Structures are given as structure tokens and as C-alpha cells.
Amino acid sequence: MPITDIPMRIMQKLLPDRIWELEQMLAARPDAVRAMAGSPERFEILAEAMKRGDRPPASRQAVPHVMASLFGIRQSLQSVDRNPATPRAHISEPELAELVGFARSAGVDSVGYARLEGDLVFQRKAVLHGNAIVLTMEMDKESIDTSPSERSFVEVHKTYHHLGRAANQIAGWLRERGYSAQAGHPLNGQALYPPLAQRAGLGWRGLHGLLVTPKLGPRVRLAAVFTSIENLPLAQENDHGWIEEYCERCKLCARECPPQAILDQPLVHANGLVTCIVSDRCFPYFVENYGCSICIRVCPFQRQEYSLLKSHVSERLKKSAG
Numbered sequence: 001m002p003i004t005d006i007p008m009r010i011m012q013k014l015l016p017d018r019i020w021e022l023e024q025m026l027a028a029r030p031d032a033v034r035a036m037a038g039s040p041e042r043f044e045i046l047a048e049a050m051k052r053g054d055r056p057p058a059s060r061q062a063v064p065h066v067m068a069s070l071f072g073i074r075q076s077l078q079s080v081d082r083n084p085a086t087p088r089a090h091i092s093e094p095e096l097a098e099l100v101g102f103a104r105s106a107g108v109d110s111v112g113y114a115r116l117e118g119d120l121v122f123q124r125k126a127v128l129h130g131n132a133i134v135l136t137m138e139m140d141k142e143s144i145d146t147s148p149s150e151r152s153f154v155e156v157h158k159t160y161h162h163l164g165r166a167a168n169q170i171a172g173w174l175r176e177r178g179y180s181a182q183a184g185h186p187l188n189g190q191a192l193y194p195p196l197a198q199r200a201g202l203g204w205r206g207l208h209g210l211l212v213t214p215k216l217g218p219r220v221r222l223a224a225v226f227t228s229i230e231n232l233p234l235a236q237e238n239d240h241g242w243i244e245e246y247c248e249r250c251k252l253c254a255r256e257c258p259p260q261a262i263l264d265q266p267l268v269h270a271n272g273l274v275t276c277i278v279s280d281r282c283f284p285y286f287v288e289n290y291g292c293s294i295c296i297r298v299c300p301f302q303r304q305e306y307s308l309l310k311s312h313v314s315e316r317l318k319k320s321a322g
């Protein structure tokens with residue numbers, strides 16, 4: 001079905017312009033955390049997909065989720081106007097535990113905390129606060145195991161929709177209690193989530209550039225809520241750095257990537273940011289093959305026990321030391 005047959009046309013006309021306008025308004029706020037020199041450019045996936053007209057294999061089943069995500073992105077940006085004028089800055093342990101419980105009831109799998117600096121804010125974008133509550137949500141294994149397919153495409157968009165809704169609900173929950181908050185939608189957010197989630201101790205970035213989590217590997221989507229809360233229990237360390245060692249030997253995602261878009265050696269920039277994917281190679285394949293997701297499907301971390309994979313690395317290190 002050509003993409004022009006579906007309400008995408010309405011979305012093309014109405015929503016992206018409004019979202020762009022709201023992002024501009026946010027970036028103009030004097031108190032916002034802005035991008036720095038060397039901050040990443042956001043890959044404009046929605047705009048690029050729409051530019052390609054009727055070429056992508058659109059899915060009727062995904063449309064409600066894509067539309068809900070677009071409305072969710074707009075809501076995340078519009079609702080910052082409802083933040084209290086003098087927000088609270090400290091949260092008690094019981095209230096934070098309540099927040100985590102609320103996030104889980106909204107379908108979130110894991111919650112971590114990190115400081116967001118301008119280095120992870122996309123060029124020409126901004127977020128309201130540097131205190132980040134980082135969220136992960138699982139994608140269904142059976143669906144991802146069929147990728148690239150319409151089923152996996154729908155699952156990805158369903159998760160974007162549900163996680164975006166959860167982030168907006170969490171921001172609303174915080175506002176009701178006197179905190180300021182901005183939901184960062186998982187689709188087209190204003191900051192680069194995988195390194196932010198790594199800073200929050202939720203996992204480690206794999207060779208494919210995605211966050212590898214201990215429970216679900218890369219089979220998750222990420223979002224964040226930026227808030228006025230200054231005493232979030234920030235992760236002091238990250239125990240998952242050994243994943244880099246595992247990737248060094250594995251490289252399965254790079255071998256299995258049809259357009260060879262995953263770099264054999266990630267590019268580390270002067271500011272510490274890392275480029276793992278050649279977007280110009282990934283995107284055409286991605287958009288013509290239901291969002292691909294092969295690199296998620298093949299990753300051993302979404303199929304095998306984290307502790308088992310860790311023991312392989314420990315054994316290897318022991319042998320090379322002895």
C-alpha cells in the first residue's frame with residue numbers, strides 16, 4: 001500500500017511544522033540546555049521518510065501508532081507551558097519510589113538517572129532541564145525475531161507510541177506534584193538517548209550504537225523525562241563496560257547488516273561522542289525494509305543470558321592473563 005493512501009498526508013501537512021515550531025520555541029528559552037559545538041545532528045527520520053513519498057513499504061497497522069507518536073511528540077512540547085512557575089527541586093525517597101512504581105505501571109521496564117549536558121542535545125534543539133530520568137521499554141521478542149517484517153515494524157512503532165505516552169504521563173505526574181518536567185519522546189526526541197542511558201547505568205552502547213541492556217539486550221526503546229529535580233540518585237558507575245570487549249570479538253551485527261552500515265571500528269570524536277553507523281547506508285535499506293531491525297534481532301544479548309555472555313568474556317580475559 002503506498003504511504004500516500006493513508007492519513008500520513010494529514011500528518012505531513014499538519015504535525016511536523018507544528019512540532020518544528022514548538023522545538024524552536026523551546027530552543028529560544030533562556031533557561032534551556034542547548035546543544036554545544038560538536039553536539040550531534042538529529043537524523044530527521046520522519047522528514048526523510050516523508051520525502052521518499054510512496055517508496056517505503058507502509059503498514060496500515062502501524063499508522064495508528066505513528067499518528068499517536070506524532071501527537072505524543074507535540075504534546076510533550078506543548079505541555080511544558082503547564083509547568084509550575086516556581087517548581088520544586090527536591091524529591092524524597094518515598095516519592096521517588098512512587099514515581100518508579102508509576103513508571104512501571106505505565107509499561108516502563110527500567111528507570112535510571114543521569115545529568116544531561118549540551119553535548120548530547122541535538123544541534124538547534126534544547127531541553128528544559130539537565131536532570132534526566134531515563135526510561136526503557138521492551139519490544140516483543142517474537143515480533144523482533146521476524147525482522148525485517150511488517151510485524152516487527154508495527155512492534156517498533158507500537159513501542160514508540162506506548163513509551164512516548166508513558167513519558168508524557170510521567171511528566172504530568174511530576175507537574176501535579178509541583179515539579180517542572182519535559183517528556184522526551186522516544187521518536188524524534190531532542191537529545192541522543194543511548195549515551196544518556198549509558199550514563200544512567202542502564203546498559204552499554206553496543207557496536208550497532210544501540211543501548212545493550214542486561215535484561216533485554218538492545219530489544220528496547222529509550223526515552224527520557226527532563227525535570228527540575230536536582231537530587232536524583234545519579235548513577236555513580238556503570239558495570240556494563242565489558243560489553244565493549246564482547247562486541248570487539250562478536251561483530252555479528254556488522255556482518256549481518258545488509259548495506260554494511262555498521263562501522264567495524266566506531267569513530268570516537270574529540271568530544272567523546274561515538275559514531276557507530278553510516279546513516280546514508282542504513283537509511284535507504286531501513287526505510288525500504290520495514291525499519292530493518294536486523295541488528296537488534298541478531299545481537300546475542302537479546303537471545304542469551306547476560307551472565308552467560310559475561311562469563312565468556314571473563315574466561316577469555318583469564319586465559320589471556322594466564
Ligand code: SF4
Pocket residue numbers: 206207208246247248250251252253254298299300301
Ligand atoms: S551483535 Fe555482537 S557486536 Fe553487535 S552489538 Fe551485539 S554483541 Fe555487540
Ligand code: SF4
Pocket residue numbers: 208256257258259260261262277281282283285286291292293294295296
Ligand atoms: S537497521 Fe538494518 S541497515 Fe540499519 S544498521 Fe541495523 S542492520 Fe544495518
